[in-house]
Amino acid sequence: MNGITYTGAGVLRLLGPKVRSKLNRNKTDERRRFKWGLLVFVGLFFWTFIFGVIFRMLLYFRGTQGIGDLLAAKLLGLALLTFLMILLLSNVITALSTFFLSQDMELLVAAPVDSVKLYGARLVETIVDSSWMVALLAIPLLVAYGVVYGASWPFYGLAVATIIPYLVLPAVVGSAFTLMLVNVFPARRTRDLLALIGLFAAAGVVVLFRFLRPERLVSPDQFRDLVDFMAVLRTPTSPWLPSEWAAQSLMSYLTGGFDPFPLALLWSTAAAFFVIGAWLHVRLFRTGFTRAQEGAELRKGEARSRWLERLIRAAPATRQLVAKEIRVFFRDTTQWSQLILLAVLVVVYVYNIKVLPLYTGEEVSFFLINVVSFLNLGLAGFVVAAIAARFVFPGMSLEGRMMWLLRSSPLDIRTLFLAKYWVGTIPLLLIALPLIVVTNIILQASPLILGITTVTMVGVTFAITALALGLGALFPNYETDNMAEIPTSFGGLIFMMCAVSYLVVVVILLAWPVNGFLQARLADPSGGAAVTPLLLGTGGALLITVACVVVPLRAGIRRVRSLQ
Amino acid sequence: MTESVQDQLRRLMDGVGPGEDATPDMLELTGIVKRYGDFVAVDGIDLRVPRGEIFGFLGPNGAGKTTTIRMIAGVLEPTEGSVVIGGNDLATHPVEAKSRIGYIPDRPFLYEKLSGGEFLRFVSGLWGKDEPASEDRADGLLEIFNLLEWKHELIETYSHGMRQKLLITSALIHQPELIVIDEPMVGLDPRSARILKDLFRVYVERGGTVFLSSHTLEVVEAVCDRIAIIKEGAIIAKGTMDDLRTLVDSGGADLEEIFLKVTGNEDMAEVVAGLQDSSF
Numbered sequence: 001m002n003g004i005t006y007t008g009a010g011v012l013r014l015l016g017p018k019v020r021s022k023l024n025r026n027k028t029d030e031r032r033r034f035k036w037g038l039l040v041f042v043g044l045f046f047w048t049f050i051f052g053v054i055f056r057m058l059l060y061f062r063g064t065q066g067i068g069d070l071l072a073a074k075l076l077g078l079a080l081l082t083f084l085m086i087l088l089l090s091n092v093i094t095a096l097s098t099f100f101l102s103q104d105m106e107l108l109v110a111a112p113v114d115s116v117k118l119y120g121a122r123l124v125e126t127i128v129d130s131s132w133m134v135a136l137l138a139i140p141l142l143v144a145y146g147v148v149y150g151a152s153w154p155f156y157g158l159a160v161a162t163i164i165p166y167l168v169l170p171a172v173v174g175s176a177f178t179l180m181l182v183n184v185f186p187a188r189r190t191r192d193l194l195a196l197i198g199l200f201a202a203a204g205v206v207v208l209f210r211f212l213r214p215e216r217l218v219s220p221d222q223f224r225d226l227v228d229f230m231a232v233l234r235t236p237t238s239p240w241l242p243s244e245w246a247a248q249s250l251m252s253y254l255t256g257g258f259d260p261f262p263l264a265l266l267w268s269t270a271a272a273f274f275v276i277g278a279w280l281h282v283r284l285f286r287t288g289f290t291r292a293q294e295g296a297e298l299r300k301g302e303a304r305s306r307w308l309e310r311l312i313r314a315a316p317a318t319r320q321l322v323a324k325e326i327r328v329f330f331r332d333t334t335q336w337s338q339l340i341l342l343a344v345l346v347v348v349y350v351y352n353i354k355v356l357p358l359y360t361g362e363e364v365s366f367f368l369i370n371v372v373s374f375l376n377l378g379l380a381g382f383v384v385a386a387i388a389a390r391f392v393f394p395g396m397s398l399e400g401r402m403m404w405l406l407r408s409s410p411l412d413i414r415t416l417f418l419a420k421y422w423v424g425t426i427p428l429l430l431i432a433l434p435l436i437v438v439t440n441i442i443l444q445a446s447p448l449i450l451g452i453t454t455v456t457m458v459g460v461t462f463a464i465t466a467l468a469l470g471l472g473a474l475f476p477n478y479e480t481d482n483m484a485e486i487p488t489s490f491g492g493l494i495f496m497m498c499a500v501s502y503l504v505v506v507v508i509l510l511a512w513p514v515n516g517f518l519q520a521r522l523a524d525p526s527g528g529a530a531v532t533p534l535l536l537g538t539g540g541a542l543l544i545t546v547a548c549v550v551v552p553l554r555a556g557i558r559r560v561r562s563l564q
Numbered sequence: 565m566t567e568s569v570q571d572q573l574r575r576l577m578d579g580v581g582p583g584e585d586a587t588p589d590m591l592e593l594t595g596i597v598k599r600y601g602d603f604v605a606v607d608g609i610d611l612r613v614p615r616g617e618i619f620g621f622l623g624p625n626g627a628g629k630t631t632t633i634r635m636i637a638g639v640l641e642p643t644e645g646s647v648v649i650g651g652n653d654l655a656t657h658p659v660e661a662k663s664r665i666g667y668i669p670d671r672p673f674l675y676e677k678l679s680g681g682e683f684l685r686f687v688s689g690l691w692g693k694d695e696p697a698s699e700d701r702a703d704g705l706l707e708i709f710n711l712l713e714w715k716h717e718l719i720e721t722y723s724h725g726m727r728q729k730l731l732i733t734s735a736l737i738h739q740p741e742l743i744v745i746d747e748p749m750v751g752l753d754p755r756s757a758r759i760l761k762d763l764f765r766v767y768v769e770r771g772g773t774v775f776l777s778s779h780t781l782e783v784v785e786a787v788c789d790r791i792a793i794i795k796e797g798a799i800i801a802k803g804t805m806d807d808l809r810t811l812v813d814s815g816g817a818d819l820e821e822i823f824l825k826v827t828g829n830e831d832m833a834e835v836v837a838g839l840q841d842s843s844f
Contacts, residue, residue, distance in 0.1 A: 304682065304716050305682075305715050308695075317693050319689055320685060320688070321686075321690075323682075328677045331677035331718070401672075402673060404634075404667070404672050404673075407639045408637040408639050408667040409690035410663040
């Protein structure tokens with residue numbers, strides 16, 4: 001009309017600010033060398049570990065005559081299918097923030113930007129945010145396949161070419177799903193929306209396990225004969241799943257007869273889905289975004305309930321702090337929606353314990369039961385640590401922007417810390433204790449083991465919450481508006497490392513003497529078994545636990561007090 | 565209408581004012597310095613504000629106003645020097661000192677997921693006063709600000725001005741002796757701005773003290789008893805309006821002229837005058 005031929009910003013320009021912010025943040029960070037060094041170290045450690053496990057399995061498979069390649073293909077298919085499920089869920093949740101809740105969206109929607117380009121830019125952001133962990137996990141897996149099959153470099157090129165469309169597919173499907181949900185639900189009912197996503201996630205996990213049937217793979221004796229087993233192995237998990245195409249593409253190359261069809265199928269499906277996704281975006285995004293902007297429903301003067309405050313018997317400051325924590329948590333969908341992930345984590349864990357092939361008819365060794373019980377203690381502790389990383393670790397970071405109020409008030413920072421500590425510890429105990437008791441019952445552990453592991457779990461929960469809160473204050477992230485970013489930060493990594501080291505030490509300190517004690521009792525029920533190692537072990541574990549409660553809390557309080 | 569608002573304010577301000585242990589000076593800054601690495605944000609400020617005074621703090625952008633205010637509120641620690649609130653040194657007796665202050669920062673972050681009423685109870689709790697009397701005071705202030713019907717809505721639904729009114733309310737419910745406020749008028753509609761001016765007046769009548777920083781020079785001129793102008797971290801002029809007029813040697817000058825002169829931007833005064841004269 002007035003001669004302006006502005007064509008709008010391209011995808012790269014739209015992504016620019018995000019990349020630049022990350023780079024700038026990194027540049028101004030004085031500890032960056034240490035941070036990156038540690039990240040590389042931990043990354044290499046995990047890679048080596050995963051590589052080692054897959055490598056050993058593949059060597060074992062190759063040793064079995066006839067079915068080795070089938071088993072390897074099956075394993076790859078299962079791993080990729082698991083990745084696909086994780087990616088779908090994580091894309092649905094990531095897309096909600098990248099497309100609808102992200103604060104820079106308002107600026108971009110107001111700018112003269114082509115909607116397909118905006119879709120492209122946000123899709124790339126969604127893929128990076130949701131898939132980096134899976135992509136990193138895939139590297140040692142695929143390298144192990146390459147090494148065991150002695151593949152040359154074209155295999156790794158093929159792997160990259162296979163993984164790229166494999167990441168695009170769930171991102172397109174996940175964000176399209178979110179787009180439709182936001183359109184279907186009136187106003188900002190993200191809460192209901194995420195509850196629905198949770199249902200889908202739970203269903204997804206069940207479906208995943210139905211598909212996997214991993215127990216059949218590890219125990220061929222359940223099949224009538226080898227022919228039956230072979231038949232199961234030969235049938236693809238599902239010919240319609242992209243995981244099968246990716247597995248076929250890679251396995252066909254490794255076993256010598258490269259078949260380009262599955263790869264072509266992956267790329268063409270990804271391209272077609274992208275087009276459909278972009279079309280849906282152009283059609284539905286404006287309405288969805290508008291709906292996401294509509295404020296929460298007004299209460300029109302109707303009072304909110306105060307039972308929470310009446311329930312908490314404490315000094316005014318503590319009472320209000322605790323009430324505030326609980327309210328903010330349950331009203332903030334980005335926070336409590338992560339409960340869904342937590343539920344999935346717990347279900348997967350208990351399910352795994354249940355399918356452990358411990359009781360397959362034969363007598364299980366006494367030693368094995370003990371080992372598994374203590375391993376279970378460590379793993380349940382890990383589940384608690386993972387939950388604490390999500391919910392407790394970000395606590396002080398989220399308070400950063402409210403420091404103007406907290407510091408100008410006569411409140412002692414200690415009170416703030418203790419309020420957060422209890423608000424974190426009690427729910428974690430409510431998760432940890434049933435978890436340890438149920439898994440022990442499934443494992444048919446003796447009452448003594450049940451007692452020891454349950455008591456230990458209480459201590460572990462106290463220590464892990466303190467570590468999460470304290471380290472969260474020592475490595476805060478005050479800038480982010482996305483709470484999900486905080487646990488995956490550098491400080492989050494440090495916390496997980498500390499928690500895992502602590503768990504390993506406690507489990508070792510307890511498992512060794514307890515096992516020795518029980519073995520001695522078994523060998524000679526009447527004779528007195530040596531109690532000293534038992535006392536030393538428990539004493540050591542107790543000492544470390546107390547240290548892990550006191551030291552991080554003190555350090556965190558000191559840090560926040562000196563904060564400027 | 566203004567009359568009744570003032571009466572309401574007087575009733576709500578009952579009990580404000582110095583206790584028996586009151587010192588004559590409400591606020592005492594002695595040689596406070598704030599350095600960030602090599603950069604000196606505040607460079608040796610000395611200031612005394614007696615009780616019952618509205619003190620205005622002016623300065624160009626980046627002069628160190630907000631840094632000073634944050635040190636007074638106890639949010640930042642000075643690199644050197646001391647801040648004494650009603651006889652209590654912030655460094656050695658932080659709890660006593662802070663319990664005398666109500667602080668209202670410029671464009672602060674709030675708990676978006678709390679309702680206005682819950683936020684006010686939270687703040688009262690921090691000062692150890694989540695009691696019915698505080699709630700009545702809060703309701704009274706919310707009513708004056710036309711915010712009472714929004715009390716149970718989440719703060720995320722509030723407009724900028726509503727947030728500012730909520731903050732002002734939150735700073736007053738625990739009946740502080742000193743209000744420290746950064747840019748009080750930002751986002752307020754004319755009626756609320758008028759109420760705030762009345763509120764300050766009633767508050768100091770009852771013995772309270774106000775320390776405010778603002779760029780709205782008319783407000784500062786109209787409300788403040790004394791004014792300090794800060795530039796590059798140091799106070800370059802201080803006194804009543806008359807003192808300042810004498811300082812710049814201009815009998816009829818308004819605060820804008822004085823400000824531009826002392827901060828070294830006289831040419832700006834001409835630009836402003838030119839703009840006002842032109843036929844826009």
